[in-house]
Amino acid sequence: MLLPLIEVVSTLKVDKFLSQIQSFGISPSKIHRNLSVDDLVKIAVEKKEGVINSTGSLSVNTGKYTGRSPDDRFIVYDDKTHNTVDWGKVNHQFPSGKFEKLLEKMKSFVNNKELYVFDGFVGADKDNRLPIRVINDHVWQSLFARNLFIRPTNEELENHNPEFTILCINNFEAVPAVDGTESNVFIIIDLTRKIVLIGGTQYAGEMKKSMFSVMNFLLPEKGVFPMHCSANIGKDDDTALFFGLSGTGKTTLSADPNRKLIGDDEHGWSDNGTFNFEGGCYAKCINLSQEAEPEIWNAIRPGAVLENVVLNNNQPDYDDNLLTENTRVAYPLDYIPGAVIPSVGGHPKVIVFLTADALGVLPPISRLTKEGAMYHFMSGYTSKLAGTERGIKEPKSVFSECFGAPFMPRPAAVYAKVLGEKITKHNTVVYLVNTGWSGGPYGVGKRIKIKYSRAMVTAAINGSLNIVKYKHDDLFNLDIPTEVPDVPSDILDPKNTWTDKDSYNLSAKKLAQMFVENFKKFQNVAPEIISAGPVYHA
Ligand SMILES: Nc1ncnc2c1ncn2[C@@H]1O[C@H](COP(=O)(O)OP(=O)(O)O)[C@@H](O)[C@H]1O
Ligand SMILES: C=C(OP(=O)(O)O)C(=O)O
Numbered sequence: 054m055l056l057p058l059i060e061v062v063s064t065l066k067v068d069k070f071l072s073q074i075q076s077f078g079i080s081p082s083k084i085h086r087n088l089s090v091d092d093l094v095k096i097a098v099e100k101k102e103g104v105i106n107s108t109g110s111l112s113v114n115t116g117k118y119t120g121r122s123p124d125d126r127f128i129v130y131d132d133k134t135h136n137t138v139d140w141g142k143v144n145h146q147f148p149s150g151k152f153e154k155l156l157e158k159m160k161s162f163v164n165n166k167e168l169y170v171f172d173g174f175v176g177a178d179k180d181n182r183l184p185i186r187v188i189n190d191h192v193w194q195s196l197f198a199r200n201l202f203i204r205p206t207n208e209e210l211e212n213h214n215p216e217f218t219i220l221c222i223n224n225f226e227a228v229p230a231v232d233g234t235e236s237n238v239f240i241i242i243d244l245t246r247k248i249v250l251i252g253g254t255q256y257a258g259e260m261k262k263s264m265f266s267v268m269n270f271l272l273p274e275k276g277v278f279p280m281h282c283s284a285n286i287g288k289d290d291d292t293a294l295f296f297g298l299s300g301t302g303k304t305t306l307s308a309d310p311n312r313k314l315i316g317d318d319e320h321g322w323s324d325n326g327t328f329n330f331e332g333g334c335y336a337k338c339i340n341l342s343q344e345a346e347p348e349i350w351n352a353i354r355p356g357a358v359l360e361n362v363v364l365n366n367n368q369p370d371y372d373d374n375l376l377t378e379n380t381r382v383a384y385p386l387d388y389i390p391g392a393v394i395p396s397v398g399g400h401p402k403v404i405v406f407l408t409a410d411a412l413g414v415l416p417p418i419s420r421l422t423k424e425g426a427m428y429h430f431m432s433g434y435t436s437k438l439a440g441t442e443r444g445i446k447e448p449k450s451v452f453s454e455c456f457g458a459p460f461m462p463r464p465a466a467v468y469a470k471v472l473g474e475k476i477t478k479h480n481t482v483v484y485l486v487n488t489g490w491s492g493g494p495y496g497v498g499k500r501i502k503i504k505y506s507r508a509m510v511t512a513a514i515n516g517s518l519n520i521v522k523y524k525h526d527d528l529f530n531l532d533i534p535t536e537v538p539d540v541p542s543d544i545l546d547p548k549n550t551w552t553d554k555d556s557y558n559l560s561a562k563k564l565a566q567m568f569v570e571n572f573k574k575f576q577n578v579a580p581e582i583i584s585a586g587p588v589y590h591a
């Protein structure tokens with residue numbers, strides 16, 4: 054049989070690559086492999102996928118889907134996953150046979166089409182990295198992959214053997230009745246075939262977050278703790294981690310002119326220390342200001358991709374939420390001055406759990422005991438913020454295990470156990486920081502100012518909070534510092550910020566009760582961990 058002709062556009066030898074593509078079983082007319090940023094941008098503009106805005110970055114609109122689609126995300130149910138994945142509302146099952154059929158359908162769909170491939174890695178630690186291949190039908194999505202994943206050297210590229218493949222074909226839509234999906238959109242992870250299929254959505258975050266889920270499944274077996282956190286490192290080589298669900302401030306607070314950025318979203322913690330999974334950042338742009346977030350502002354330049362930011366006379370208007378609250382910019386790590394590349398750090402001295410409390414009752418900063426840290430990690434109380442997931446229009450209180458339930462295939466206890474071991478071994482101090490509302494709930498109070506959250510985080514990291522006095526909050530069972538440099542003391546106790554003290558008491562009690570109720574779902578938890586949480590008596 055005559056093999057179909059595939060034209061490969063690449064600056065390197067293509068024989069090996071071509072045979073890999075053929076054995077994967079696709080026959081596009083043309084494949085562009087690891088194009089330069091300039092070429093990717095040029096083609097994206099030619100194909101009218103986007104425009105160059107006044108900052109020189111590429112502006113794209115993702116259409117109907119401007120956030121993640123959690124109901125359309127599946128994991129293939131098979132021998133490998135049936136008793137290792139925490140099946141339920143987050144991790145939906147997909148039959149292996151249906152996956153095979155959908156994969157074949159997608160392969161036929163891309164026949165004779167033009168495709169873009171990014172070959173690279175997930176994981177900055179060479180011992181724990183995963184070689185990947187991302188195949189796209191949209192060129193700007195390939196630029197996103199290039200910015201967000203880890204770029205290979207030419208030598209690595211020539212010898213590349215991908216272990217995981219993402220086939221992300223935005224123009225391919227599923228037919229639920231035939232394909233077994235929930236809607237036209239699907240994100241399906243097959244841990245046995247080592248393939249992720251994405252179709253029907255252009256929200257580029259699906260690509261990075263599905264590979265994150267893959268790492269979160271794989272790493273615990275290797276004794277590595279995968280974490281939904283950002284990381285940075287100070288002058289004394291002190292590493293800090295910031296855990297938090299989407300929109301709670303991982304990206305914003307880890308971009309700090311006095312510390313070097315390791316990464317803004319996904320990391321692993323091995324016996325050697327911490328390492329980024331990614332090669333770039335995906336920052337929120339809504340209400341972005343040069344004053345409050347200068348590093349992110351300055352990263353919006355040629356090579357970066359702006360998603361769903363409204364343009365006025367070609368100038369980005371970050372305050373306009375016409376298309377979504379979840380406007381984003383994707384840029385490579387080296388766009389942040391001083392970023393650590395390869396992105397590895399030490400064992401963290403300080404960990405911050407970021408929570409955006411929409412009820413406005415949690416203190417803006419408190420110190421946790423080891424048991425308290427375990428309790429809050431498992432609880433993962435925060436809120437889903439508008440836009441990141443489909444259907445979320447205003448902050449919604451949730452308990453998101455490990456501060457990243459949508460991305461954790463295994464039961465929370467698997468991750469919590471490693472956290473406990475690591476913070477004990479490395480004497481890591483953990484703080485809970487509320488970057489959410491103060492002075493009342495969402496709608497009444499205001500979101501805590503970024504500059505105050507920054508000052509609190511700085512104080513936690515530089516040791517200032519080791520020498521101040523603390524006040525114990527009996528309801529939440531938290532230790533609240535009575536002073537923090539550069540923060541007005543009266544905001545440290547949330548009750549002071551509410552005019553109506555009775556409402557505060559009611560809301561605080563309600564939240565304590567929510568914590569207690571939520572925690573009942575965990576079985577076989579050590580009593581000292583349970584008693585480190587809020588205390589609620591009906
Ligand atoms: N006190 C605060 N701390 C951190 N971010 C804040 C605060 N107040 C408002 N914000 C805004 O909230 C968003 C935080 O998003 P981001 O840092 O991207 O979160 P994540 O990386 O955890 O998804 C940004 O748009 C930021 O401007
Ligand atoms: C990209 C996402 O996450 P984050 O806001 O944590 O960057 C997302 O949840 O789609």
Ligand SMILES: [Mn+2]
Nearest residue numbers: 303304318335
């Ligand atoms: Mn982020």
